[in-house]
Amino acid sequence: MTAVTPPNAPLREHFVLPAGRIYLNGNSLGPLPKLARERLHRVIDAEWGQHIVSGWNQAGWVDLPQRVGNKLGALIGAARGQVVVCDSTSVNILKLLHAALSWHPQRRVLLLEEQAFPTDNYMAQGLRQLRPDLELRPLPGSQIAAALDDSVAAVLVSHINYRSGERLDLPSIQAQATNQGIPIVWDLAHSAGAVPLDLDSWGVDYAVGCGYKFLNGGPGAPAFAYVAQRHQAQLQPLLSGWFGHARPFAFEPDYQPAADINRLQVGTPPILSMSALDAALDVFASQSIHQLWQQSCALFERLLQALEADPVFDECELLTPRAPEARGSQLSLHHPEAYAICRALAADDVIADYREPGILRLGLAPAYLRADDVDQAAALLLRILREQRWRDPAFQTRLKVT
Numbered sequence: 326m327t328a329v330t331p332p333n334a335p336l337r338e339h340f341v342l343p344a345g346r347i348y349l350n351g352n353s354l355g356p357l358p359k360l361a362r363e364r365l366h367r368v369i370d371a372e373w374g375q376h377i378v379s380g381w382n383q384a385g386w387v388d389l390p391q392r393v394g395n396k397l398g399a400l401i402g403a404a405r406g407q408v409v410v411c412d413s414t415s416v417n418i419l420k421l422l423h424a425a426l427s428w429h430p431q432r433r434v435l436l437l438e439e440q441a442f443p444t445d446n447y448m449a450q451g452l453r454q455l456r457p458d459l460e461l462r463p464l465p466g467s468q469i470a471a472a473l474d475d476s477v478a479a480v481l482v483s484h485i486n487y488r489s490g491e492r493l494d495l496p497s498i499q500a501q502a503t504n505q506g507i508p509i510v511w512d513l514a515h516s517a518g519a520v521p522l523d524l525d526s527w528g529v530d531y532a533v534g535c536g537y538k539f540l541n542g543g544p545g546a547p548a549f550a551y552v553a554q555r556h557q558a559q560l561q562p563l564l565s566g567w568f569g570h571a572r573p574f575a576f577e578p579d580y581q582p583a584a585d586i587n588r589l590q591v592g593t594p595p596i597l598s599m600s601a602l603d604a605a606l607d608v609f610a611s612q613s614i615h616q617l618w619q620q621s622c623a624l625f626e627r628l629l630q631a632l633e634a635d636p637v638f639d640e641c642e643l644l645t646p647r648a649p650e651a652r653g654s655q656l657s658l659h660h661p662e663a664y665a666i667c668r669a670l671a672a673d674d675v676i677a678d679y680r681e682p683g684i685l686r687l688g689l690a691p692a693y694l695r696a697d698d699v700d701q702a703a704a705l706l707l708r709i710l711r712e713q714r715w716r717d718p719a720f721q722t723r724l725k726v727t
């Protein structure tokens with residue numbers, strides 16, 4: 326089979342990429358965009374430094390959550406006024422799950438994904454303090470569509486699974502749920518900035534996602550929440566903080582939610598992180614997400630072909646579906662020594678990550694990865710397997726963050 330040649334990382338010059346290192350971890354924490362670095366310097370020196378408190382008005386800080394939300398919305402197929410950037414993905418899950426559960430207060434079943442990113446299901450477990458009658462029902466992602474019936478109050482599920490990279494057929498599951506009047510909260514942590522999304526035309530009700538993964542907003546960047554326009558007026562915020570009030574600076578004694586998506590805000594927004602994310606999103610302005618996805622597909626196929634060409638690769642089990650429509654922008658492998666293999670890769674400047682149990686994740690962010698990067702990563706991984714370099718005791722001890 327001939328090797329697939331990806332076009333050459335069209336947005337690469339926008340990023341600060343440490344020399345000599347191949348970064349296959351943009352699915353966990355995206356690298357620093359130069360625009361974000363410049364913006365942070367400006368926000369710190371000119372805005373915080375000079376304006377201090379008047380920055381809220383003069384530098385427009387107060388409008389950032391919605392302004393950045395609208396910019397992000399353009400990348401995920403959401404018309405203006407439906408996305409707000411705030412809090413963490415975990416917190417936004419709680420807010421939107423609570424909203425979704427208000428549709429059918431008499432129903433008890435909350436469908437979850439068995440292999441979900443743990444925080445998603447932890448948040449659902451916490452919500453049981455308000456709804457002790459809720460029955461949490463975790464299922465394999467592939468069985469969710471078949472489990473939709475009139476006992477189901479709501480669904481929380483990831484579009485792309487963080488471990489395997491498997492992608493669910495969002496439009497068809499959403500259409501079925503809409504037909505049955507069941508709300509779904511989609512977790513788009515591994516989708517936003519990686520694969521084309523069309524939330525409005527797919528009829529999505531609620532969605533959340535991360536700012537720091539494929540969107541490159543920086544460590545701890547705020548997350549986003551999407552609520553379709555048609556559901557906003559009925560949404561009674563569980564976390565009724567002053568930034569979601571209709572008139573935060575009237576300092577009224579009683580809560581009244583903002584008329585729009587701003588009602589999902591809770592407290593004072595983190596302006597430094599929000600500004601970095603705002604600038605990071607500008608990196609995507611010159612390239613369509615469809616083009617980036619094509620690039621990602623070419624990287625995936627090239628990497629997999631290089632790996633499969635060597636029989637030692639039979640030690641690994643490919644967890645990610647090969648078909649582009651069935652996966653996200655990562656390649657996940659199972660190997661009993663995956664943790665030590667990941668450390669051995671890092672020792673030679675190929676940065677991937679490890680997830681329990683025994684999973685090596687190779688993130689394929691198309692904005693900055695080149696054909697040559699995946700070639701070198703494949704060659705190194707094969708060398709580590711062939712020479713069993715993972716046996717080195719230095720690679721066997723666990724670090725705090727994997």
Ligand SMILES: *Cc1c(COP(=O)(O)O)cnc(C)c1O
Binds near residue numbers: 415444445483512535
């Ligand atoms: C990364 C990730 C999160 C992280 O949530 P935070 O609250 O931002 O820490 C949540 N869900 C999924 C599916 C993720 O991949």
